Amino acid sequence: MIISASLSCGKSSTPTPEVPVNPPTTVSTFSNPLMNGADPSVFQKDGVYYYLQTNGSSINLWTTTAMSKLSSSIPKTVYAPPAGGQNSRNVWAPELFYLDGKWYIYYTAGNGADISQRTWVLENSSADPTTGTWVDKGKIFSTSADFWAIDGTVFESGGSRYFLWCGRPDLTNVNLTQNIYISKMTNPYTLEGVATKLTEPEFSWEKNGFGVNEGPEVLVSSDNKASLIYSASFCGTDDYALGMMNLKVGGNPLVKADWTKSTQPVFTKQPQSNAFGPGHNSFFKSPDGTENWIIYHANSATNQGCADQRNIRMQKFTFNADGSPNFGQPVATGLQIAKPSGEK
Template identity: 85%
Template sequence: MKNRKPNGLKLHMITRVILVSLAISCGKSSSPTPSPELPVTTVSTFANPLMNGADPSVFQKNGVYYYLQTNGSSINLWSTTAMSKLSSAIPKTVFTPVAGAPNSRNVWAPELFFFDGKWYIYYTAGNGTDISQRTWVLENSSADPTTGTWVDKGKIFSPSADLWAIDGSVLEVNGSRYFIWCGRPDVTNVNLTQNIYIAKMTNPYTLEGTATKLTEPELSWEKNGFGVNEGPQALISPDNKVFLIYSASYCGTDDYALGQLSLKAGGNPLVKEDWTKSTQPVFTKQPQSNAFGPGHNSFFKSPDGKENWIIYHANSATNQGCADKRNVRMQKFTFKADGSPDFGVPVATGLQVNIPSGEK
């Protein structure tokens, strides 16, 4: 039997089937199957240290955290909505003193507050000599402290004595404001002992009356290097108990630590006898966690207001002193049944810690 050639109709149909098949195949290859969407990764932890620096201070308002630390020659201001991401915020220089002025050198420990519709920064500075160090005030009427003009309101000091003073902060109790700071007891600075003083404020940049010395270094853990009580920070417990947390011992030692003053119920902040000092430090070094000389702290709440946090500086190795190797750390703390704070111990560097509750 002879081979037959396909007739014209069959050849047409075969050709059409092949072309349709190719078209379908080409159509699939030109529209690749979409890849499944990858889940959004949420960062729920962070690790200390947050960044390099010393003397950290935080003020929060309307969901924004404003952060400051010692610079030395000027004042920088960071703003962020997530403290665990502080290192990614870009600081803005809000104040640079005039060269040669009495506040032009050794610019230390700035702190931000909002009083009566205006912003205030309290800071330490001098002319370059240790004996000249004083506390100073800046004022800004802008709604946003990173904008507007900062006006130098001059020194803030007790009318009874204009003495060496550093680490100014503010305590508010029962509608009154009190300025708290670290000072020395005489004009000559022969006595290098650093005490903590308090005076009532008539306005955000003026003090009245005679300053009260609340505490001086008298216990052994307050005298490492030499006697120091400095960096006072107000803390009000959930049941409205009033505390001052301060730094003790010389910052150049590994034993720089936190102490505590407690104001008795109904007590007068200006009366020393109404305060009780802790017999032991409330926050100390933890060598196994790379935390040496923890101190000079500040406090803030988590974005949802459910957690209390302490931020402080420390060294990551022994014998690093009051130098540029200090770094900034933060951790959650709680309150004991008696209303006093429980700071625990410094958490280890590199340890993954849950971010503050409500952070995004």
């Protein structure tokens, strides 16, 4: 005869009723800021978001499948430049791209002197950019504009690839005015031909502190209309903001006249929302592809400047009837907003 374990231990054989376990509550909202940092950049591929921001001494890469949970991702240092080199100091604004079957990171760095800042390229042939070896491909520059250069990014249009960046042409470093330039690319680490100056600070809202057009990012709408979104005014002011240029349909990105520049900023400070100096942005789509999101940095209080107090924020945006983006206003810190559609 088989005696049950419960009887042999002198316990009742009456089954203990199961206590229902409630499934974990699904959190459907998040609030800004996501985390501390500046100069955010996002690249999406195969359901993964790759995130980078300015570190100063190296390049770190975050990966996540849910941007609202970015702060819980553990970054990996993928590149630290050798000490003493021309790209060893002031490592700023890295951006990741997947081009021609390889990964590329474009970043700004110098030797420690501000006037030495240039844009540089790293290449990785691994399928996963968090693994493999990042090869230094050197400086990327136009021979017609080989001067102070930051904030490089890549834009593809009409079967051609273009590089955009912010440049300061005064080699004496007395005139600090920053412009945005564009040049066609021969390959992911070489520019072809001369550089075109697309925009320079013209309006008062681009000249707070001193004249600045920087941080170019090209956004293409679903009907294939391209908008160049850039940051204007000195980042140390509360009035750092976003400006916009739109490329005419069928226009040549290298021809300045084919771009129309907005006379007003398209994204500005909102003191009542604890958003001062919003700018240096990137774009991404929600996991299900139905929503467009902007990610940017801002300060939470006035007069915090270009320092460690800057933090990362994101919010959904829409497009106007003419294909230009409508970013609205910076969302208030602490406000619960819906996560990107399709996040798990």
